[in-house]
Amino acid sequence: MKPNRWAAIALGALLFVCGAIFGALAMSLHHPALANAEDYRQRYVNEMQSKLKLTPAQVSQLQDILDDTKAKVKAVRDSYHPQMIKIKDEQISRVKSILTPQQVPAYVQLVAERERRAKEQEERDREADQRRVAARHANRAQ
Numbered sequence: 001m002k003p004n005r006w007a008a009i010a011l012g013a014l015l016f017v018c019g020a021i022f023g024a025l026a027m028s029l030h031h032p033a034l035a036n037a038e039d040y041r042q043r044y045v046n047e048m049q050s051k052l053k054l055t056p057a058q059v060s061q062l063q064d065i066l067d068d069t070k071a072k073v074k075a076v077r078d079s080y081h082p083q084m085i086k087i088k089d090e091q092i093s094r095v096k097s098i099l100t101p102q103q104v105p106a107y108v109q110l111v112a113e114r115e116r117r118a119k120e121q122e123e124r125d126r127e128a129d130q131r132r133v134a135a136r137h138a139n140r141a142q
Contacts, residue, residue, distance in 0.1 A: 036121075038128035041066060063136060070129075 045066075049059055092111060096104055 036128065037125045038132060060136075060140075
């Protein structure tokens with residue numbers, strides 16, 4: 001495949017990922033109940049369990065599959081994270097360039113607030129993951 005074609009594919013994938021991220025953010029704003037990844041996961045497992053009548057062993061296997069998938073997605077996300085930071089920083093610089101000197105401080109504050117909220121959500125998700133893993137280990141030990 002030609003390098004330009006790979007670049008187009010990579011750009012398309014990047015746009016898709018950005019769209020998914022922004023869609024998830026918009027969804028969390030309009031549907032606060034879906035804001036937590038752990039809540040979404042629990043709803044998914046519950047739906048699978050009730051509609052498919054999963055056995056406890058199948059639920060455990062489903063949890064393992066979801067854990068594995070999450071780890072793979074995180075690895076992919078971590079691999080492109082530096083590029084996403086660069087793109088985000090470029091966006092911030094470009095937005096600042098169109099603002100008046102009076103608007104820049106408010107924009108900087110807005111960006112900082114959004115980053116703080118994103119970090120808080122990441123931390124809540126991380127803590128929920130740790131609780132879920134601990135609970136699964138406790139259930140397996142019984």
